[in-house]
Amino acid sequence: MSHDWARVRADFPLLQREVHGKPLVYFDSANTGQKPAAVIDATDAFYRSHNANVSRAVHALGNEATEAYEGARGKLARHLNVRADELVLTSGTTFAINLVAYSWALPRLQPGDAILLTRMEHHANIVPWQLVAQRTGATIKVAEISTDGVLDLDALDAAMTPGVKLLGVTHVSNVLGTINPVGEICRRARKRGITTVVDGSQALPHMAVDIPAIGCDFYALTGHKMCGPTGTGALWGRREHLAAMPPFLGGGEMISEVRFDGTTFNDPPHRFEAGTPNIAGHVGLGAAVDYLDAIGMDAIAAREQELLAHLTEEMRRIDGLRIIGNAPDKAAVVSFLLQGAHGHDLATLLDLEGVAVRSGHHCAHPLMQFYGVPATCRASLAFYNTHAEIDAFTAALRKVRKLLL
Incomplete structure (x- = not known):
């Protein structure tokens, strides 16, 4: 067209x-990407006509706010070809990767394990893993690149030793623009039983992303780079991972029942969405997805x-x-x-x-x-x-x- x-x-x-x-x-x-009028208008309209908290009230405004927020989750899920109940709405990629680090990696890693990263990672896909490594005794390994900025897949293969439990890789380098073959990388990691976390911040603004085709375990993204408002984003995770992970934060929305002798947590994805979310922001992100899909x-x-x-x-x-x-x-x-x-x-x-x-x-x-x-x-x-x-x-x-x- x-x-x-x-x-x-x-x-x-x-x-x-x-x-x-x-x-x-x-x-x-x-x-950060610029915002089309459709996104600005959607955020403004929420505050002018529908502002209320989500999942907290049965009145009309509360229902409208919840429908708009969950509607944005559904739009993003369709954009990524995933199920909505596998998509945790977050403040962005940094929060999403930290969620995986503390809810998935921290309870599982131990001395002798390794986390494999690439030379071209953003700090958001380095520092959380360093903090986890310090607390668990795991180590960090680095897969190198060529001077042209291309990930050396042979070196990556060699670095996938039996002790590697997790691989963090950027889909698109924010510095070099390099588009990594994440589907092939995840396929190689999966053969070795390595869990994969893909940083998709710089991919979503530029190309169609089909998460099932990539075959990763987790995919993190940021809304404000893809024409959405700041403070928005998401983490996609395989259903079995999300169901087995403890909450990252405690508070409202992420619970099913609270007693002083114990708490029953909500099902994913709401288990990981404690507190009042950026409702208007994610409504705007839903509008951004509509805008991008229309083009x-x-x-x-x-x-x-x-x-x-x-x-x-x-x-x-x-x-x-x-x-x-x-x-x-x-x-x-x-x-x-x-x-x-x-x-x-x-x-x-x-x-x-x-x-x-x-x-x-x-x-x-x-x-x-x-x-x-x-x-x-x-x-x-x-x-x-x-x-x-x-x-x-x-x-x-x-x-x-x-x-x-």
């Missing part, structure tokens, strides 16, 4: 603004690959510019350095030209150490970006290069 991408772009109010007197070029969608994830993927090809070609024309990560299969994320320019200085001067990119370590210190750099700049695109913006960005890069060199 062909799309009028200019009309799609017009759905995003923030993209119409100026920064420092110049049209905004927003190339920081890997940090079609295959169309979004094709559009972003077209933009990535243009961006990469134009950046390679700039003298002294080094692209970090050149995997043959990657999402629309480009990390780069400009010879003689500090990343923060470069990003600051680009901002004065109206261009928003991120600079820093991108919550991936081990990856920066691998490349021997303290930080990079990162341009990350979405389907609402344009070829004209890419040209404006590269023109700004050339202007900044002259100022700095």
Whole structure:
């Protein structure tokens, strides 16, 4: 299906603004995605017309709030091709991975066990496992990558020794854009009895994700990167895992009955959703799923690959510019350095030209150490970006290069 991408772009109010007197070029969608009016309106409508707590009251507003919240769970489940009762709604990927770390891994791991991670993981898929390892006596192993930013599957195989109980792997690198073959990785891990946790934060905005086809044990995702509100996300887990896991937090909603001599917990997924959730946020996430599905994830993927090809070609024309990560299969994320320019200085001067990119370590210190750099700049695109913006960005890069060199 062909799309009028200019009309799609017009759905995003923030993209119409100026920064420092110049049209905004927003190339920081890997940090957070912009929100279409449909998502903003859905969140606003909830507070204006339906605001109440979920599963706490039998009055009309309470029923409406519960239906809207559970409706969002159902929309997301269909988007991922999973059952709604296998989907725990969370504040994002960080919470989701910590849930697995403390409810699944902490009760099971012991000295002599190992947790296998890849060099390209975000801190959210490193630090929780370090904390669990410290408390259980387990160790952390690392699967390395090539200088092009490609995961070495032979090295990964070699690292899957009998002591490895869990593998954490990112679906798409937030720094390199590398799309890992998570289906094949999970297949190899499953043959060895290794439980798999996939960080899907950077995958959901860019492509269709069919969780059963991947074959993982857990899949974590963040809503705000896929056009949804901040503070939203989910954890998908195999039903047998969720049923065997103790709650991560205690409080309201996650219980069936409470007595002072003991508590009976609710069934999953509500067992893991203690307290009042971000109801309006997840209603907005449901609207984001509707919006993305209306465009079609295959169309979004094709559009972003077209933009990535243009961006990469134009950046390679700039003298002294080094692209970090050149995997043959990657999402629309480009990390780069400009010879003689500090990343923060470069990003600051680009901002004065109206261009928003991120600079820093991108919550991936081990990856920066691998490349021997303290930080990079990162341009990350979405389907609402344009070829004209890419040209404006590269023109700004050339202007900044002259100022700095």
